[in-house]
Amino acid sequence: MGLVLMDKTFNHILEGLKENGIYLTHQRMKIFEYLYKNRNHPTVEMIYKDLIKEMPTLSKTTVYNTMKILMEAGIVKEIPVNSNESRYDILTEEHGHFKCIKCGYIYDFNLNMESLSVEGLDNFIIYDKDVFFKGICSSCF
Amino acid sequence: MGLVLMDKTFNHILEGLKENGIYLTHQRMKIFEYLYKNRNHPTVEMIYKDLIKEMPTLSKTTVYNTMKILMEAGIVKEIPVNSNESRYDILTEEHGHFKCIKCGYIYDFNLNMESLSVEGLDNFIIYDKDVFFKGICSSCF
């Protein structure tokens, strides 16, 4: 659990999955490849629509199952941007998300989470931190 | 007839809604009262389940519609914590949210958004900022 993606290559990650007892099926590798190549915070629908071109028998259920597997393996996370549709992100360095309300695109941006001063969480165990901004991107402005 | 008076702020907000051409129906006032009293980031379901006790003909659609109205009026916002169900928060001072993965409760915590150092958002217009943590709360630890 808890693979670190940052300094690992594509093949190293697949390797790690295998070592964690996760079968490297054709579908899973293709889905992971999609996430690895397209850093666009896709929905299940987006992944499915793209991959069905090469894998005509692909089932949406498999995409859902694989996302779950990859989240459990700690290499993908769901990002809290939509309340009506899940969006996924491959785990890399800490970063924030900005959603443009005009074009809908979800941008990554750099931040230093340590710099944020918070209070009232004494004796709370924090597993995950997310920063999410909304507004209008520079292209749409 | 009518709602029990609570305090100035509560009535001021209702007043403001009326001035903005929003009808103050019995349902809307009760739903707003629920949000005002229970700062628990409720789902539509939670609001509905609670209010149907006093208003047996209440429709879930009305709760949905009212949440939309209140968001448009800028006194309620949807908070990004769930991808499968919307949760709402009455707009107050800036604060962060912490969701306990054991009990599911969503806590408020204080933060200073200005302290967070970000980069890469030049020429982006930011309308809204959210900070969301996940982990185990002090009660569940």
Place this chain on the structure above:
DNA sequence: TTACAATATTATAATAATTTCAAATATTCA
């Protein structure tokens, strides 16, 4: 107060995302 137009509420049906399920298929490993 009453009348009336504007707007809201309701129940129901429709839609959309996700989950569940069981059968078919694929993979592992002896």
Place this chain on the structure above:
DNA sequence: TGAATATTTGAAATTATTATAATATTGTAA
């Protein structure tokens, strides 16, 4: 290879949300 095990698939079920149309309420002006 073949049995055991795990995955994929498509269909059905579930859940959250939105659309529709008949009915009811609200705010206002006579």
